[in-house]
Amino acid sequence: MRKTLLSILAAVMALSIFTGCSGQEAVKAEAASQIAKTVKAPHSDFTYEVDPATFDIVIDRDGLKEHASVPMKRRNFTELKKEANRMEWTYPEEQVKVIIEKKEDYLNIRIQSIGAEQFAWPTVQADSYMLPMWEGKRIPSSDPNWKQFLQDETFTWSESFSMNFMAMNMKHYALLYIVENPFNNEVSFDTESNIGMTFSHEFPSINPKKEYGFRLYVTNNDPVAIAKLYRGYVQEKQGFKTLAEKAQDNPEIKKLYGAPHIYMWNNQLLTDSNIRWQAMKKKLNDPIWTWIAVLADRYTEDGAQELNSVLQEVKKESLNAYHKRVIVKALNQVIKLEQLYRPDRCQSADAALLKTIADGVDKLSEQKLYAFNKNLLKSAFQDAVDDPSEWGRDHSTELVEDMHQAGIAKAWIGLPNWADGLMNPAFVEKAAKLGYLIGPYDSYHSIQKQENKDWNTAYFSDNSLYEQATITNEKGKKIGGFLNRGRKLNPTLSLPSVKQRVDSILQDGIMYISWFIDCDATGEIYDDYSPGHVTTQEQDMDARLERMDYIAKEKHMVIGSEGGNDFASRVIAFAHGLETPVIKWSDKDMREDKNSPYYVGAYWSAQGGIPERYAKQVPIKELYQHVYVDPAYTLPLFKLVYNDSVITTHHWEWGSLKIKDEAAERMLYELLYNVPPLYHLDKEEWESHKKMITDYLAVWSPFHAKAATKEMTAFQVLSPDRLVQSAEYGSDLKVVANFSDKDAVYGNDTVKAKSAVVYEGDKQTVFNAASAVRQR
Structure with missing residues (x-):
């Protein structure tokens, strides 16, 4: 059979x-x-031979032999024991014990330390590789692009691979290694001739578990065969939770089906249009401006130099766009400060307003502080500013209303900062009532010693955490935080502060429905050697899962995280970063040289809109185009395993429109792989791309709504150049995508260049991505 x-x-x-x-x-x-x-069925009718002196495993299936590993340099071995289906031996110099056991349909390989600090095995050599790098990659061993990209590279396993396997396409069949201990592993690449891989494991002194190992399967040279074997392993070992099952716990998850992912940038609540500038100019000599400048100098990163300069200039000349921008920024900054109110500086505050702070400004919740400060500024500037209920409406409430009227019935809306919603709760309420999932970005990864309002996720009210709960490496040095600022917080000590923060944000009923947690599903995990809170990577990972699970279950939030590596698959509903990860973090042309055409932009926007890091369209270097986005190299490995469990999309730095001249190809990719588009929108970006977005979503949204809860059942390459591909979801939903510049024949149909056809039973829906881009 x-x-x-x-x-x-x-x-x-x-x-x-x-x-x-x-x-x-x-x-x-x-x-x-x-x-x-x-x-789903591996080949079970294979035998194997192993040479203990070289740890060379040769697989034999129907007389066709393949080396599962490259022989090591010959070494001494002792304590050799052989049984019918089992073999073990020891390397005395390396202080390692090896156990190999033939199970029904795989080899069980275990490598134990009996004193070793690290061990490197296996080294593998194949015709090509199928690796879960991000969504999944096909890496031909002689390919010049991959040889250049992987040259002398070493990757941390837990962070660089979204699932715990590596597959080698040999001449006669595929060999699949499933990694049974995902912690403390690295993979290095040798590209001197054809690409080879070496897997190495560290046995940390703080970890009592002194073993790593693999299941080695023999199967077809086919990504579907590889992925379905791994899916079965996940179901066996840790359980598999579908989106439908997650939605039984939280029905709000269903709002993700057919929903694009949109970061909305309205962090400057008060906008230029909310100010009557002639009236405001008359008030720029008011003493409150002296106080605002003092606050800016004390509590903002930029200080008050620019504001003071502007306040002097406008005494002598007319207000210009630059002056207005600086003034608007300063007002938005002080809205966040509890120090804004001082009786001697804010004498215009009426009795009703002062009654709201009868117990002291410091007793106000964050949301109520913002409401108080908005009214305080209104009392100071009177008719020079709109009523606070109107502040920022055209960039927030009116924007989501227009999106809804344009036919976007579902969307996940992420706010780059929880404060953006607390300052504008009417916007959050409107988005939620329109049926959108809306929630803040949050992070517990980095911690800084001093509070920074522009980086509030890195500050915790528990002042002891910075000295007593941060991560120390094996050499006794504290690990730096993001951008090497501050430190990394030990997750096992974070939960009380997580609960405190989430309770504080939600205490006044803000209608957040979703929560995006930075870094927790990336696999960036640590051993902590700090005396008093020694922590292994496994404990680190478990603590991240615990805090995500707490927010999901106790606060009934739809949880997403950066990355989406599969250890988090039972907790998260969506993930950002698997489909397009951060592209080459270390490239100085992209990150440092502001004159480079590849410079991706800064994290901050002086105008208060979308930072260039997210909105600026940039080309990517030819090498990165091949490695990161070329469909000829991409495989839907994660989708074949987890399509019906986790919704995955791009990293927020590499949204759907970020890469110049790639918008059409990315739309086709999103259809074929059932991936939500990810946009960064403010009023200007929405107006600029509105037609293209709505035309695309008219096809993508109903397709995704059906495909999201189905297993991806098939994937096929339909052309020699690999640019015509198909994917199937369940038994009756299929997409054929043509990434090439030439029309392709598919059965009796013609699939136009840069277009896709969605097949649902006898129904066909065509989307021409090239035309959509031209007409925007």
């Missing part, structure tokens, strides 16, 4: 490549069923 199913699989795949599936309707349902069964 097994060989019969393999024959069916091969015949169906070959026929689909050359003729397209639409000519095979009679066998379509049966073939899909047979494929689904076949790809």
Whole structure:
């Protein structure tokens, strides 16, 4: 029966490549069923031989032999024991014990330290690799692009690989290593000839677990076979939780089905249009401005030099756009400060307003502080500013209303800072009532000693955390925080502060429905050698899961995180970064040289809109185009495992429109891989891209709403250049995407260049991405 199913699989795949599936309707349902069964079944009829002196494992299947590992340099071994299906030995110099056991359909390989601090095995060499780097990559071992990219590179396993396996396409079949201990591992690449990989494991002194190992499977040279084997492993070992099951716990998750992901930038609540500038100019000599300048100097990163200069200039000349921008920024900054009110500086405050602070400004919640300060500024400037209820409406409430009227019925809306919503609760309420999921960005990864209002996620009210709860490496040095500012916070000591922060944000009923937690699903985890709170990587990871699970269950939030590596799959509903990760963090042309055409932009916007880091369209270097976005190298490995469990999209630095001249290709990718587009919007960006976004979502949203809860059941490459591909979801939903510049024939259909066709039963929906980009 097994060989019969393999024959069916091969015949169906070959026929689909050359003729397209639409000519095979009679066998379509049966073939899909047979494929689904076949790809989950590994080859069990293999034998193996191992040379303990070199740790060389040779797999034999039907007389076809492949090396599962490159032989090591010969070394001494002792304590060799052989049984029918089991073999073990010791390397005395390396202080390592090896155990290999043949199970029904895999080899169980365990490597134990009996004194070793680290060990490197296996080194592998293959014709090509299928690796869960981000969504998934096909890496031909002789490919010049990958050889250049991987040259002398070493990757941390838990952070660089979204799932715990590595697959080698050999001449006759594929070998799949499933990594059973994901902690303290690295993978290095040798590119001197063809690409080779070496897997190494550290045995930390603080970790009592002194073993790592693999399951080694033999299966087909096919990404579907690889991914479905791993899906079965996940179901067996840790359980598999679908989106439908998660939605039973929190029905709000259903709002993600068919929802684009949109970061909305309205962090400057008070805008230029909310100020009557002639009236404001008359008030620039008011003593409150002296106080505002003092506050800016004390409590903001930029200080007051620019503001003081502007206040002097406008005494002699007319207000210009630059003056207005500086003034608006200063007013928005002081809205956040509890120091704004002083009786001697704010004499215009009336009795009703002062009654709200009868117990002291410091007793106000964050949301009520912002409300008080808005009214305080209104009392000071009177008719020079609009009523606070109107502040920022055109960049927030009116924007989501227009999105809804334009046909966007569902959306995940992320705010770059929780304060943006607390300052504008009417906007949050409107978005929620329109049916959108809305929530803040939050992070517990870095901690700074001093409070910074512009980086509030890195400050915690528990002042002891900075000295007593941060991570120390093996050399006794504190690990620096993001951008090497501050330190990394030990997650095992964070939960009380997490609860305090979340309670504080939510205490006045802000209608947040979702919560985005930076870094927790990236796999950036640590061993902490700090005396008093020694922590292993596994404990670090478990603590991250615990705090995400707390916000999900106790606060009923739809949880998302950066990365989305699969250890978090049972907790999170969505993830940002698997489809397009941060592109080459270390490239100075992109990150440091502001004159480079590849410079991605700064994190901050002087105008208060979308920072260039997120809105500026930039080209990427040819090498990065191949490695990160070229569909010829991309495989839907994560989708084949987790499509019906976790919704994944791009990292927020590399949204759908970020890469210059790639918008059409990214729309096709999003359709084929069932990926939500990720946009950064303010009023100006929405007006600029409105038609393209709405035309695209008219096709993408109904497709995603159906595909999100289905398993990805098939993936096929339909052209020699790999630029025509198809993916199937469940048994009746399929997408064929043509990334090339030439029309392609698929069965009886023609798929236009840079277009996709969605097949649902007998219904076809065509989306021409090239046309959508031209007409925007």
